[in-house]
Amino acid sequence: MPRKFDAGYYVSEGFHSIFTHGFMSFAAVCMIVACLLIMGSFSLLAVNLDHMLGDLESENEFLAYIDETYTEEEARSLQSEIEAVPNVSQAIFVTREEALTDFKEGRDSNPLLDSLDPEVLRDRFRIHVDDIEQLGQTVEAVEQVKGVANTSVALEIAQGFVLVRNIATGVALVLIGILVVVSLFIIANTIKLATFYRREEIAIMKMCGATNAFVQWPFVVEGLLLGLTGALVAFFVQWGIYQMVAQFIVKGNGLSLVTMISYPGMAKIILPVFCGTGALIGVGGSLLAIRKFLQV
Amino acid sequence: MIRLIDVYKEYDNGTKALKGVNMRIDDGEFVFLVGPSGSGKSTVIKLITGEIGATQGRLMVNGYNLNNIAPRQIPYMRRTLGIIFQDFRLIEKKTVYENLSFAMRAIGASPREVRRRIPYVLQLVGLEQKADRYPGQLSGGEQQRVAIARALVNNPSMIIADEPTGNLDPQRSLEIMMLLERINELGTTVLVVTHEKALVNRFTKRVVAIENGRIISDETGGYYNAEKI
Numbered sequence: 001m002p003r004k005f006d007a008g009y010y011v012s013e014g015f016h017s018i019f020t021h022g023f024m025s026f027a028a029v030c031m032i033v034a035c036l037l038i039m040g041s042f043s044l045l046a047v048n049l050d051h052m053l054g055d056l057e058s059e060n061e062f063l064a065y066i067d068e069t070y071t072e073e074e075a076r077s078l079q080s081e082i083e084a085v086p087n088v089s090q091a092i093f094v095t096r097e098e099a100l101t102d103f104k105e106g107r108d109s110n111p112l113l114d115s116l117d118p119e120v121l122r123d124r125f126r127i128h129v130d131d132i133e134q135l136g137q138t139v140e141a142v143e144q145v146k147g148v149a150n151t152s153v154a155l156e157i158a159q160g161f162v163l164v165r166n167i168a169t170g171v172a173l174v175l176i177g178i179l180v181v182v183s184l185f186i187i188a189n190t191i192k193l194a195t196f197y198r199r200e201e202i203a204i205m206k207m208c209g210a211t212n213a214f215v216q217w218p219f220v221v222e223g224l225l226l227g228l229t230g231a232l233v234a235f236f237v238q239w240g241i242y243q244m245v246a247q248f249i250v251k252g253n254g255l256s257l258v259t260m261i262s263y264p265g266m267a268k269i270i271l272p273v274f275c276g277t278g279a280l281i282g283v284g285g286s287l288l289a290i291r292k293f294l295q296v
Numbered sequence: 297m298i299r300l301i302d303v304y305k306e307y308d309n310g311t312k313a314l315k316g317v318n319m320r321i322d323d324g325e326f327v328f329l330v331g332p333s334g335s336g337k338s339t340v341i342k343l344i345t346g347e348i349g350a351t352q353g354r355l356m357v358n359g360y361n362l363n364n365i366a367p368r369q370i371p372y373m374r375r376t377l378g379i380i381f382q383d384f385r386l387i388e389k390k391t392v393y394e395n396l397s398f399a400m401r402a403i404g405a406s407p408r409e410v411r412r413r414i415p416y417v418l419q420l421v422g423l424e425q426k427a428d429r430y431p432g433q434l435s436g437g438e439q440q441r442v443a444i445a446r447a448l449v450n451n452p453s454m455i456i457a458d459e460p461t462g463n464l465d466p467q468r469s470l471e472i473m474m475l476l477e478r479i480n481e482l483g484t485t486v487l488v489v490t491h492e493k494a495l496v497n498r499f500t501k502r503v504v505a506i507e508n509g510r511i512i513s514d515e516t517g518g519y520y521n522a523e524k525i
Binding site: 020200204205206207209210211212214 | 345374375377389399403446450
């Protein structure tokens with residue numbers, strides 16, 4: 001009695017076919033590795049850029065000056081009210097004296113500065129925000145707090161960060177999208193070559209009464225195995241490249257302005273994404289390639 | 297059993313390959329389908345195997361009505377047929393045994409069934425000693441025997457041989473034809489498409505002659521009258 005789904009046969013034929021058509025399999029794996037590496041490199045670049053911009057964003061702050069008629073205690077008491085404003089992550093109180101010390105720091109000694117009275121300055125809050133894109137609204141909301149006399153914000157710089165990040169993410173997404181399509185096309189053609197090489201086998205199977213599903217399954221298994229193999233190879237090669245680049249950047253980055261996320265820290269995301277993409281490209285490519293040869 | 301009733305076939309390029317063919321082949325028969333090149337023989341085979349559809353007319357093959365057969369039913373119809381080609385169409389990278397097991401596994405036979413059936417079929421075609429050879433290590437006649445074994449291995453009710461001796465010398469051709477005759481005696485219907493007059497006339501079988509897409513003679517115990525065709 002013929003069996004409907006012979007998984008053991010499909011897997012063994014898929015495996016067997018990989019080794020029987022060794023060169024084509026090697027070419028397909030190389031293609032998948034190359035595509036995943038290009039996609040992976042762009043993605044990692046985007047992620048790191050986002051991370052660095054995130055760091056810079058978190059350092060971005062604005063100042064809220066408190067009305068000079070408020071005593072220091074009254075000014076301090078505004079902290080909870082300011083921190084309650086949506087999007088404010090932290091508000092650090094700075095006294096007039098501290099502000100003056102900060103002001104004098106890094107400046108040459110000057111009799112005019114030395115004689116400066118802290119009373120000419122105001123108590124203030126250094127305010128950090130969660131989302132820099134909403135900085136404008138947050139500043140407006142803080143200005144509404146009673147006792148806040150004025151604010152000082154470099155809105156253009158903040159908007160610059162947002163713009164750079166959005167462009168980097170957009171470019172990376174577009175490139176990844178294009179590369180996925182190109183990869184699928186390349187893999188489909190690679191597997192189509194392998195399928196073309198085996199068109200006689202397929203024709204014989206069909207003439208013997210094999211169903212389309214029976215003919216397709218070994219190719220699907222083969223594509224899946226090639227995709228997963230390519231994904232694993234790409235994962236480790238990507239790791240090596242990433243470490244090399246990271247070391248290079250650390251060496252040439254004495255001031256530690258650029259920080260990179262560690263690869264092992266991202267591995268639990270990268271590995272499934274690579275495996276999923278590899279499997280998708282392998283299986284998708286197989287199905288695209290074999291379609292034509294089933295019409296016997 | 298095969299029935300073609302008033303079958304017409306016109307290809308997309310306008311070629312009228314069949315013009316009202318009527319033919320009936322009953323179970324257990326041995327039939328030669330003869331005719332010159334371009335007469336429509338191959339079109340008849342392609343229609344019977346479901347590779348193409350008829351433009352007009354009715355077709356029945358082993359209980360399947362090919363006029364309204366669902367595409368997913370075609371593989372099951374093909375399992376009732378064993379097809380032999382002029383160029384053998386063996387897989388060079390597989391041994392004789394593997395070529396046969398490949399055909400059996402293609403229709404979902406279990407490894408146990410494969411192990412049980414192949415030695416019997418190889419013995420039937422006289423190749424039991426050559427199971428481990430590759431096609432390239434066999435003579436043309438032996439390769440065609442492997443192709444016959446492959447056609448038989450799934451126990452079809454009908455064998456269709458399309459110019460099975462086209463690539464063989466007269467002695468090997470005779471041997472192949474005698475093997476097909478023996479298979480027929482064991483109960484399998486055999487349809488042989490050929491244009492080899494001498495070979496056909498050595499056997500006293502039913503001969504259906506086709507020319508210009510029409511059946512021009514159908515004689516049981518007949519012979520291939522090339523002049524008539």
